[in-house]
Amino acid sequence: MHGVHEVAGSSPATPTERSTMIKKNRKGKIFYELTKEECRQLNKAADDALKNTYPTGGDGFSVAVMTESGSIYTGVSYISKTQTLTMHSEATALAHAAIHGEKRIVAITGPNCHICKQLIYESSLHSGIDVNIVIEEADGIKQVPISELMPYPWPEK
Ligand SMILES: [Zn+2]
Numbered sequence: 001m002h003g004v005h006e007v008a009g010s011s012p013a014t015p016t017e018r019s020t021m022i023k024k025n026r027k028g029k030i031f032y033e034l035t036k037e038e039c040r041q042l043n044k045a046a047d048d049a050l051k052n053t054y055p056t057g058g059d060g061f062s063v064a065v066m067t068e069s070g071s072i073y074t075g076v077s078y079i080s081k082t083q084t085l086t087m088h089s090e091a092t093a094l095a096h097a098a099i100h101g102e103k104r105i106v107a108i109t110g111p112n113c114h115i116c117k118q119l120i121y122e123s124s125l126h127s128g129i130d131v132n133i134v135i136e137e138a139d140g141i142k143q144v145p146i147s148e149l150m151p152y153p154w155p156e157k
Contacts, residue, residue: 021070021106029130031145032106034066039134039141042066046109049074053089061089063112065097068104068129073097090116094123107132110144121150125157 022033034042045064053060053076060077067073075093079086090112097105105123110133112120124131130145147153 021066026130026145027147029124029147030128031130032068032132033143034107034132034134036141038066038107039136039143042072042107042109042134043136043141045072045074049076049089052076054078063089063093063109065093065105065109066107067097067102068106068127069102071097071100071102073100073102088113088116090119094119103127104129105131107134107143109133110135117146117149118154120146121153125155 020035021038022035024031024033042064046062049062049064050060051057052074053062060079062074062076064072064074073093073096075089075091075096077087077089078092090108093108094105097103103123104127105120106129108120108131112133120131120133123129124146130147133142133144133146133149135142135144
């Protein structure tokens with residue numbers, strides 16, 4: 001098993017075949033607005049992965065990313081007793097996608113700590129995709145471009 005990245009579709013779809021997430025041009029960058037159903041799938045995948053946090057299931061954090069192909073990859077926090085070596089779930093999710101050859105991240109569940117915002121921001125610099133941070137709040141699901149969370153980014157480009 002490689003996780004739950006199959007949940008977004010039964011077959012690998014190219015972006016042009018998808019009729020769901022909406023591709024937009026936002027300040028010279030690509031931004032994908034997800035449908036409510038895609039947001040729900042992404043949040044569910046993250047929730048389902050929580051049982052796999054390391055070393056103790058349910059003790060830590062989990063996230064899910066969606067790639068431009070529509071695939072979903074989950075990540076779980078991987079805790080080291082040194083604490084310094086602990087990997088955040090965002091890092092393992094981005095690596096999980098990369099291991100499958102998927103480097104064009106469209107969306108990720110949030111909110112995310114500032115270390116992980118940097119990692120997500122660098123992903124957006126490489127891909128040209130303003131990564132959509134999907135945040136579930138009491139009054140509904142928010143979709144926030146990573147660029148809006150990085151007012152004075154480093155590196156700048
Ligand atoms: Zn983090």
